[in-house]
Amino acid sequence: MISIDLAGQNAVVFGVANKNSIAWSIVQKLSEAGVRLALPYLGEKLGDRVRKLAQELPQEPILVECDVTKEEQVEAVFERIAQEMGSLDMLVHSIAFANRSDLEGHFKDTSRDGYLLAMEISAFSLLRLMHYAEPLMSENGGSVIALTYMASQRTVGNYNVMGSAKAALEHAVRQLAFELGPKNIRVNAISAGPVNTLSARGIGGFKTMLEANAERACLKRNITVDEVGNAGLFLLSPMSSGITAETLYVDAGFNTVQLS
Template identity: 50%
Template sequence: MLNLEGKVAVVFGLANKRSIAWGIVQKLHEAGTKLAISYQNERMKAEAEGLINDLPGAEAFQCDVSNDAEIDQVFAQLKERYGKLDVLVHSVAFAPAEELKNDFVHTSREGFRVAHDVSVYSLIALSRAAAPLMSEGGSIITLTYYGAEKVVPHYNVMGVAKAALEATVRYLAADLGKQNIRVNAISAGPIKTLAARGIGGLSDMLKAHADRAPLHRNTEQAEVGSTAVYLASQLASGVTGEVIYVDSGYNIMGF
């Protein structure tokens, strides 16, 4: 395992032990990172804090990333507590449940807005707030999915939002590179998270993935976490604006 002692990381998007964020948090903790971990609201507080308390030295912060005032508040707290940031992990995505049930052509204006605000604009807002604390450079990491490139049944507006997210990664990388801040995305294979359970046909998606991927299995949280540690480390010092696949090779297959 890489050694990231002395590094400070903030992770947004922890919901429960099935969260991709939890897999990333565990690996960053193993690498020695000082961790600030954010959950969305009071409803998620008990479960999130229960997990965070199992990681000695990690601290919990509440932040709804669709609220600029809460973003400002949490980054003021981070500045006071740590003085700097080295790593930002954006593991946040949401679309109203009804948008993932009907045909994409029936996407509502409000559903489209919400999906892009929470899943995409939040990365811009968090990066803007984090950049002044990354005075020694840093690594910003977000999570995407193959549905950004190819049509995945029932993924609908989230696929369009993930495509926008991947473009956002490139534009942020271009903007922040002069500050030695790298911005990358991990495209993880389907994982049975709380958010993924809202997608119709998830079981079929998981089976198809395992059947067709070169490694003939689904992706594990820990594998995504290990890639995040790599992107957070100096081993990835020349990597920015990229989408890195952690999907057992599924994306390389034609059929």
């Protein structure tokens, strides 16, 4: 176990759906470090699951419903944080969505609605979250991470519109890092290798992708969700104080290997 004391700090983590979520791994690491948490969840069905999971945490988190396409829900999350926490030190964006039909068919056939929906939930939402988070961070600065995938940079079969969304997300990370750097707010991305989660299973051929990754990666294996959690803790903590506008690959070295 990697231990670091972040007691007294507050974090909001978007993207816990169940115990396999990358966001849940980051939540566990932050919780072990003593961080107080707010966990927005998508819809009451997932809310029941997240409430159950939250019982495992040593400190009771703020639990609040939030669909990032609903401005009033996003605003309400940060109102609760302002009232109950007063300030915010960390924000995690671990959310993405595209229609299943857009993650297996031809990219050229992506519908206008499907394209815009994927971009709104998976990339634009980071801007809206930061719009509300920034005033709560402005006194002490803060650290923000977003979860991305290599399909932003290289072509990955079936990833289609989510590749476009991740490219936009990575640009947003750099642009926000530049804009918010003078306020000591750092913004970074973690580019994770494939992990078996609810979202990942929506991508056509995901199982084959896992096998190919393990075979080709430098470490000759896939990563664990725990390893993404550790990288998240590092980027959110003062241990990474000199790092911003960066995309950190947690993929067992896969992205550096020639795909021939």
